[in-house]
Amino acid sequence: MEQTYICVASGPSLTKEDCARACLSGLPIIAVNSSWLAVPDCQHIFAADYDWWCHYHESINTNASLWTQSERAHIRYGVNLFRPQEGGPFNSGQRAIQLAAHLGASRIILLGYDCTLANGEHWHGRHPATMHNPVPREVGRWHTDFSSLVSELLGVEIINATRHTALTCFPRITIEAAINA
Numbered sequence: 001m002e003q004t005y006i007c008v009a010s011g012p013s014l015t016k017e018d019c020a021r022a023c024l025s026g027l028p029i030i031a032v033n034s035s036w037l038a039v040p041d042c043q044h045i046f047a048a049d050y051d052w053w054c055h056y057h058e059s060i061n062t063n064a065s066l067w068t069q070s071e072r073a074h075i076r077y078g079v080n081l082f083r084p085q086e087g088g089p090f091n092s093g094q095r096a097i098q099l100a101a102h103l104g105a106s107r108i109i110l111l112g113y114d115c116t117l118a119n120g121e122h123w124h125g126r127h128p129a130t131m132h133n134p135v136p137r138e139v140g141r142w143h144t145d146f147s148s149l150v151s152e153l154l155g156v157e158i159i160n161a162t163r164h165t166a167l168t169c170f171p172r173i174t175i176e177a178a179i180n181a
Contacts (some may be wrong), residue, residue, distance in 0.1 A: 007030045012121070013163075024150065032112070034056065046099050049092065053076070053077050066080060068080070069102070098153070
């Protein structure tokens with residue numbers, strides 16, 4: 001049976017309307033970092049960075065399963081540890097897609113995967129000064145990180161329903177079409 005997941009990242013094009021459509025779809029949702037605030041009924045939250053967990057862990061008030069790649073966050077906060085076998089550079093949005101596949105997704109819909117800084121860093125504004133915010137030199141690497149998933153997750157259909165994206169390695173359609181397909 002085909003299982004569809006929705007991964008919601010923090011690109012500035014993410015809208016309340018798209019988040020509402022995702023929540024109303026009844027599909028499992030993985031929120032990336034602070035995007036759980038946009039989809040509070042999500043089933044999973046994935047944040048790779050230890051510093052993110054240090055800053056936000058106490059403010060998370062949801063029944064979602066919490067996931068990280070950080071062993072320190074896993075130990076300190078009891079967050080589920082998810083580390084794919086593939087090493088090398090990564091970003092939290094990429095790891096959320098890998099987590100969806102790990103959890104059984106055969107189809108993954110992406111929202112908020114802008115992969116450009118042309119319209120800002122995040123829908124929620126910048127992270128606090130003590131945390132990392134994306135910089136232009138990282139954007140090219142993001143594209144490489146996501147492109148690697150095409151061959152890594154063979155048999156998993158990844159659809160980019162992000163409103164404004166520079167990411168070209170996945171087919172693009174609207175969130176409405178993706179949910180109704």
